[in-house]
Every structure is written in structure tokens, then in C-alpha cells.
Amino acid sequence: MAAPLRSITLVPVEKHAVVGDLVTTGETRQARHWVLQCNPKKWDVWSWWENREEPVTTWSVAQHLNDLRTGDRFALWISGAHPGVHAVGTVTSEPYQTEDFDEYWAEQPELRHVVDVRFDRFLFDHPLTKQELASDPAFANARITRMAYAANPTLLEPAEWAVIERRADRRGRSSIAAPTEAVVTSRPVGSIPEKTTAAGRPGTRVVDFPEAKLLKRYMDFVGRARYCLSALLPTGERLVCDLFDSETNTLIEAKASNTRESVRMALGQLLDYRHHLAPDATLARLLPARPAPSIVDVLHSHQVKVIYEDEGSFRTLV
Numbered sequence: 001m002a003a004p005l006r007s008i009t010l011v012p013v014e015k016h017a018v019v020g021d022l023v024t025t026g027e028t029r030q031a032r033h034w035v036l037q038c039n040p041k042k043w044d045v046w047s048w049w050e051n052r053e054e055p056v057t058t059w060s061v062a063q064h065l066n067d068l069r070t071g072d073r074f075a076l077w078i079s080g081a082h083p084g085v086h087a088v089g090t091v092t093s094e095p096y097q098t099e100d101f102d103e104y105w106a107e108q109p110e111l112r113h114v115v116d117v118r119f120d121r122f123l124f125d126h127p128l129t130k131q132e133l134a135s136d137p138a139f140a141n142a143r144i145t146r147m148a149y150a151a152n153p154t155l156l157e158p159a160e161w162a163v164i165e166r167r168a169d170r171r172g173r174s175s176i177a178a179p180t181e182a183v184v185t186s187r188p189v190g191s192i193p194e195k196t197t198a199a200g201r202p203g204t205r206v207v208d209f210p211e212a213k214l215l216k217r218y219m220d221f222v223g224r225a226r227y228c229l230s231a232l233l234p235t236g237e238r239l240v241c242d243l244f245d246s247e248t249n250t251l252i253e254a255k256a257s258n259t260r261e262s263v264r265m266a267l268g269q270l271l272d273y274r275h276h277l278a279p280d281a282t283l284a285r286l287l288p289a290r291p292a293p294s295i296v297d298v299l300h301s302h303q304v305k306v307i308y309e310d311e312g313s314f315r316t317l318v
Helices: 012-022 043-052 130-134 157-166 211-220 258-277 293-301
Strands: 033-038 056-058 073-078 082-090 094-098 112-122 155-157 183-188 196-198 204-205 227-232 239-244 249-252 280-285 306-310 314-318
Touching: 033 157, 043 183, 056 314, 082 130, 082 157, 130 157, 130 280, 155 157, 157 293, 211 239, 211 249, 211 280, 211 314, 227 258, 239 258, 249 258, 258 280, 293 306
Parallel strands: 033 073, 249 280, 280 306
Antiparallel strands: 033 155, 056 112, 073 082, 082 112, 094 112, 183 227, 196 204, 227 239, 239 249, 306 314
16 A cells, blocks of 8 residues: 655755756766966966966866866967967866965956866977967867957867867977976067167167068068077076977078178077977078078088078078
8 A cells, every 4th residue: 555645845946956966867977178268468477487386276267157167178278469279287176266366467356266277288388379270170160269358268169179189299298397497488479670779889870670570571471470489598598599480390590691600690599599499400590692602501511401582582492
């Protein structure tokens, strides 16, 4: 005989979602993939990287607060004139509120949501640029390429994340630089300065920045973005190579003069750059005109290519 019904418990409507969460189909939620953006004007990511400090453990978020979960993967996207992915990692908490923020903020935030993060790979020396990623059909329509200033985080589709993961796996490093190592950073080549005057003897002179203009003409000719490599040495000295072609792994130093003195300076710079910046890189010197054969011989004897401008085009002597 069936037992008599003794009571009914009424569950408030706001509790229904909680009860529903207890009823599962046996399927585990798949990790989602996100872009976490960084605006260097608001948070000084370059100083943080060069200071060799412990990796950041939290990142601010403003949307998808109910979607972010422990175990989700993220790509750190540094915005600006030449944006791209500079690190990848894992979300290690669900969103929570805090007022505890570090000194790298231009203006200290007030109470806001953050998630805990763990960086798994740093790509500061060889970032995945927006241009490179967008050239892959699987990434071409990613939200981050169309909504550059959306609030954190931006969702990535699995196929878009696969593009990042596949390319990031072949570059970068898994930890920040040790105190005895150089900190290498890839940065966009600066814009060409306007002409200016400099005081001196016997009077003022016009500074025209011919090397910057030569670099600009060369980048326009090859038709794709190039970056300079910067290294902060343990001694505090800084090295900056004019251009780095990541596709050919080539360090390029530009000089506005073909004189022998200029060649000697460029050769020494390139050897120094390769030692500290990219030990396996090819070397090249960029010139405004074809140099004398004896100069070409000197550079070739040190395995340095010669790239020179020729009537609106650029040619390479190997």
C-alpha cells in the first residue's frame, strides 16, 4: 500500500536554477577560450615585463562574469597601433571583486571584478600579431579583430583558439627572464619623426631622420609589418635593433650612409644584437644605395646580407 502524502515543500523561484544545476547529463563543461586585453596606456605592461617580476596573478574583467570558469584558457592581447597576443595562460578562479591592484596602473582602479590567472607561455620577444593571426582563415573573423576595444574578456571560438595555440607553441618562453638574462621585447617600429633643429656649433642644424625614412620605405615595399627588438641587459644597458623580420628570422640594421665607418659600426651592432637578442638569427644591413664591392665583401665574410634601395625597389645581395 502506498504511503500517504504528508507534506509538500515549496521551492522559491530563485532556487530553481540551483536545483537544476544538481541534475546533470553526465557531460563535463568544456573549457572556454578568451582574450584578455591590456591597454599599455592604462597598465604599464612593458615596465612590468622588463622588471623581471613574478607573473601577474589576477586580471580585471567586466563581462561574461557567469561564464568564466577555472580551467578556461586565455590569450593576453596587448592593444595599440600594432596589437597582438603576447602570452597565453589559464584562468584559475571564477570572477570575484577586489580593491587590491599593483603600481603599474596609470590610475589605481576602485572595486572591480578580477579572475586569477596563470601564465603558461610568454611571447613578448615574438608576439602573434593581429596581422599574422588574421591571415589565417580560421581566425580572420574573430571578435577581437572586429571589436578591438570591447570590455574584458572577449570570447574565442575553438577553431580560433587552435590557431593561437598552434602558433604560440613554436615560440616564446615559459617563464620570465632571470636576473642574469636579457629581457627581450618585440615592439612596433616607431613613427617617423618630423624634421627638427638641433643647437650646436657654429649654429643650429636640421635633423632629417634619414634612417627612419629608409626603414619606412622598406616596410612599405615588403608590404607587411616589421618590429624592432629591444633587449634590457642585466647591467641595465639597452640594445635596440632597427628591424626584426620574424618570417625569415633576420635582424636588420639600417644606416643612411654607405661609408666604411658606417659599415664597421653596423657590423659591430649586428653581432652584438645577435649575441643578446637572437643567437640563431640571420643578419642584414639596410642601405640607401648599393655599396662598393669591397664593403659587400666585408659584410659577406661575416654572413651579413646587404639590402639596398634601387629606384623605388629594394634588392638583396647574399
